[in-house]
Structures are given as structure tokens and as C-alpha cells.
Amino acid sequence: MRIIRLKEVMETTGLARSTVYKYISEGIFPKPVSLGERCVGWVESEVQEWILARIEERDLAKESLLGP
Template sequence: MRAFLECHQYSANKFRMLRRQCDASSGNIVMRILSKRQLKELVLYSPQHIARLEKAGQFPKRVNLGPCRVGWVEDEVLDWLRQRLDRREAPSRHSS
């Protein structure tokens, strides 16, 4: 199992979707999972709208953690938000 967690064995492409970070001292992969409450603080959409976006492939997919618990990978959600910020700052095609 430890071998699976060592970052140097995997290329950046393999984990590009999760953007996992290595803890330099231990070699373990560090990943943070957001709860529904934490997600709502970052993304001001209703749970129903988030579910619609997920189904349409326009929002990061939830991770099933147990029978009654789900979460979202923080880096994926932050990347989604950064994409929206980048679009906001990019010049519009319709601007004069």
C-alpha cells in the first residue's frame, strides 16, 4: 500500500485530474475532501443545481465515501472556480 502512495512512482498525467500534492517529508499523497457544507461555502449554488451540473459534466463529480456520505476533491472544485475566474478576466468576443 505504501508503494501506491509514493508520488515519485506516478507521472503528473496519471493524477492530473486530482492534482494531488506530495508531502515532502513522508512521501504520502495529501488530498482534502470537502463536505456538502464546505462545498456550499465555496460554491454558492443549491445542492440541486450542483447535482444538475455534475450530471451534465460541468462540475467535478462527487466521491462516495460511505452509504450516506459524499464529498468533493477540493483541488477539483478550486480548479473549476479558477476556470470561471479566468473566463471572467478574459476579453469577451463581443466587446468593442
């Protein structure tokens, strides 16, 4: 298991800091893990799963547009 910091989360997802925290508050992005008093990180596999879910959503939407 690997913990990644916000900079890497932003680089991996392409999201801005404010968007990451907005999505967390909306419950649609993995919550960070406290690493200390003023330090948080994310479980890398959870962030990767979130990205894969976005790809699946895209592919399912494309399939529904094309029809059977």
C-alpha cells in the same frame, strides 16, 4: 489532499445543493467521491480548479468585449 462535504462545497461556490447536482449531471462540475454507503465528498482542489476556471472564463469574456 482534502475531501470536503456538500455544505462546504455550497459555501465555497455559492451554489445551492440542487445546482451542484444539476451541474454534476451536466458534466460541468466535479463528481463527488463515495465515502460510504450514503456519504459523498468532493476533492477540494477539484472544486477550487472549477472556481478558477469560472474566473478565467469571465476574464476572457471581458477581454474579448474590450477588443485588442
